[in-house]
Amino acid sequence: MTFEMWVVIGLLLTALLLFSTERIGVDLTALLIMSVLLLAGVLTPEEGFSGFSNAATVTVAAMFVLSAALQKTGAVSFLAILSTRIFAQSYWIGIALTMPLIGIASAFINNTPVVAVFIPVLLGVARDTSISATRLLLPISFASMFGGILTLVGTSTNILVSSIAADHGLPAFGMFEFTSLGVLFFIAGVGYMLLIGVRMLPERRAEQSLTSRYEMADYLTDVVLLPEAPSVGTTVSASSMVRELDVDVLEVIRDGKRLEENVGDIVLHAGDMLRLRCDVQQIQKLQNRVGCNVKGAPLRDEDFNDDDLTLMEVIVAPNATLEGQSIHSSAFRNTFRATALALRHRGDLLHEGFRKTRLLAGDAILVEALPRDAERLKTNRNFVVASEIQVPVYRRSRLAAALLVTLGVIVTAALNILPISTAAVAGAMLLVATRSITLEEAYQAVEWKVIFLLGGIISLGIAMEKTGLAALMSDGLIDNIGSYGPTILLAALYLLTTLLTGVMSNNATAILVAPIALAAAEAMGISARPLLIAVTFAASASFLTPVGYQTNTMIFGVGQYRFSDFLKVGTPLTLLFWIMAIFLIPVFFPF
Numbered sequence: 001m002t003f004e005m006w007v008v009i010g011l012l013l014t015a016l017l018l019f020s021t022e023r024i025g026v027d028l029t030a031l032l033i034m035s036v037l038l039l040a041g042v043l044t045p046e047e048g049f050s051g052f053s054n055a056a057t058v059t060v061a062a063m064f065v066l067s068a069a070l071q072k073t074g075a076v077s078f079l080a081i082l083s084t085r086i087f088a089q090s091y092w093i094g095i096a097l098t099m100p101l102i103g104i105a106s107a108f109i110n111n112t113p114v115v116a117v118f119i120p121v122l123l124g125v126a127r128d129t130s131i132s133a134t135r136l137l138l139p140i141s142f143a144s145m146f147g148g149i150l151t152l153v154g155t156s157t158n159i160l161v162s163s164i165a166a167d168h169g170l171p172a173f174g175m176f177e178f179t180s181l182g183v184l185f186f187i188a189g190v191g192y193m194l195l196i197g198v199r200m201l202p203e204r205r206a207e208q209s210l211t212s213r214y215e216m217a218d219y220l221t222d223v224v225l226l227p228e229a230p231s232v233g234t235t236v237s238a239s240s241m242v243r244e245l246d247v248d249v250l251e252v253i254r255d256g257k258r259l260e261e262n263v264g265d266i267v268l269h270a271g272d273m274l275r276l277r278c279d280v281q282q283i284q285k286l287q288n289r290v291g292c293n294v295k296g297a298p299l300r301d302e303d304f305n306d307d308d309l310t311l312m313e314v315i316v317a318p319n320a321t322l323e324g325q326s327i328h329s330s331a332f333r334n335t336f337r338a339t340a341l342a343l344r345h346r347g348d349l350l351h352e353g354f355r356k357t358r359l360l361a362g363d364a365i366l367v368e369a370l371p372r373d374a375e376r377l378k379t380n381r382n383f384v385v386a387s388e389i390q391v392p393v394y395r396r397s398r399l400a401a402a403l404l405v406t407l408g409v410i411v412t413a414a415l416n417i418l419p420i421s422t423a424a425v426a427g428a429m430l431l432v433a434t435r436s437i438t439l440e441e442a443y444q445a446v447e448w449k450v451i452f453l454l455g456g457i458i459s460l461g462i463a464m465e466k467t468g469l470a471a472l473m474s475d476g477l478i479d480n481i482g483s484y485g486p487t488i489l490l491a492a493l494y495l496l497t498t499l500l501t502g503v504m505s506n507n508a509t510a511i512l513v514a515p516i517a518l519a520a521a522e523a524m525g526i527s528a529r530p531l532l533i534a535v536t537f538a539a540s541a542s543f544l545t546p547v548g549y550q551t552n553t554m555i556f557g558v559g560q561y562r563f564s565d566f567l568k569v570g571t572p573l574t575l576l577f578w579i580m581a582i583f584l585i586p587v588f589f590p591f
Helices: 003-021 026-039 055-072 075-087 091-106 111-128 137-148 156-167 179-200 240-244 280-290 301-306 332-336 371-379 396-414 420-433 439-445 448-466 469-484 486-501 506-524 529-539 550-558 563-588
Strands: 220-225 248-254 273-277 292-294 310-316 339-345 348-350 364-369 383-385
Touching: 003 026, 003 448, 003 469, 003 506, 026 448, 055 075, 055 111, 055 156, 055 396, 055 420, 055 439, 055 448, 075 091, 075 111, 075 396, 091 111, 091 137, 091 179, 111 137, 111 383, 111 550, 137 179, 137 550, 137 563, 156 448, 156 506, 156 529, 179 529, 179 563, 220 280, 248 339, 280 292, 310 371, 310 550, 332 339, 332 371, 339 550, 364 371, 371 383, 396 420, 420 439, 448 469, 448 506, 469 486, 469 506, 486 506, 486 529, 486 563, 506 529, 529 563
Parallel strands: none
Antiparallel strands: 220 273, 220 292, 248 273, 310 364, 310 383, 339 348, 339 364
8 A cells, every 4th residue: 555545544543533532623623634634745735625615515504504594584483383382282293293394494404403493492392291301302303314314405414425426427416316215214214203212212301490400409509708707808719718619609699789790809798698509518518617607498590580690501502612612711601601500411410520521512501690691692603592581583574585595596406507506605695685694694604613624524535535545445345245236335335324423423424435435336337326325314314322413412411311312212213224225225226
């Protein structure tokens, strides 16, 4: 093997390690890989940077804008409100209608904002009924994935694999080319969830109040400073209580009134009542040393409302700038004007020592903030607010324009009047021109981590082909299973894609596996279409883990799921889709 091949193999292994562990952001990983390929001379600058001008990258960016416009004009919220009325009548009718609604919406717009809109609505359903949230959130996440394989624009992976096919001289996927096949998978997926999957989900009934749900009874308390307290006369930030103990002073109440200034700058007086996030038992043991009296009754949600404060549960959004940082490193309190009280991280509820925990998408944080700061959190792209505060204001007067523009993009692309990239960009500009979305909102709507991931990692796929590594890997695959025929090759590629998608980005998986599929098809003298469809479907159907797909990570913490829940429900579904792919893809897309 050549030096260039060894470089690409090393980068491929590095990519698998970094994407699966997420020790650094996936976008940074992709850019580092691209940089090494350029510095090592494996790729020319034109080849290395071509991912950023790739039609798939441009199309995905434009589709983010279209999705955001539909969300801001209230198109998605209408579906969410409709589902709440149905659930009020019957859980089974509600779930049977909500899953198709979400699936159909996800066939045309980015499924992340669709699920984001439904999360607080369905949590409200869980609070108002006897339905467990665990039986509501996972089905809608899976339904959004079912819908993603109905059309070309259903997921960014579909667009990406279509672009890879076009770059190799093959016809790009049509808008509805795999809809007939996708409908069968959609029906099978919804049917499985209704008949089997939902019944396998646990009944974890969350407490109604946030303080109970986060088990805060032993971690929130009010204390009154005594005259002999060492902290009297010092600012909160410089007090011995804060410096020596793991304590957050949430507010200071003096003479029955909450002090409005920045808590850290308040000079403490004897008789001040401090609301603390701390280990209550530790404070009780040390109250003589600290110089305070601990009030006995545990704090409830109402205690915060009485003091004109708001308790909220927020989810770290996929591709948020906060992802990869910690409460401490992000200066959370100063940056977001809110105090983190507890963290639900990868299934664990953390009350102490969580300040330096690396935040991941899907982590749920219990925060306390003033009402005006809580409103800012609702519109902050780092978070999905799981606890409802009030209904957002939508531009309903622009709803018709947003729907017509989106319909125009779909129709012009489906009839081959315009390439999907051209139609999507033109549609995004029309949405700005019709004020369905502002230019600033359009910039904010683009998930730049995804764009940089695509722009960077496409270079690795190019390098695999340029160095001959993709052909070498496909030859090895054919040598081992080629004698069993193309159907077994398709089965192997689908399974490989499924397993990789369970631990790393579905887009990165598609970029790594698609070149192998293309080289294998060429070596065997068969059509590459069925193999690429297999890669596309498998990359968009990640049911085995909560980290394999963005919507799964969003519901993981707030739904109080465990890894085993996804394995238990997702394994039979994955096997079902795998078997269907083996038998049905060759029927719709012959070799």
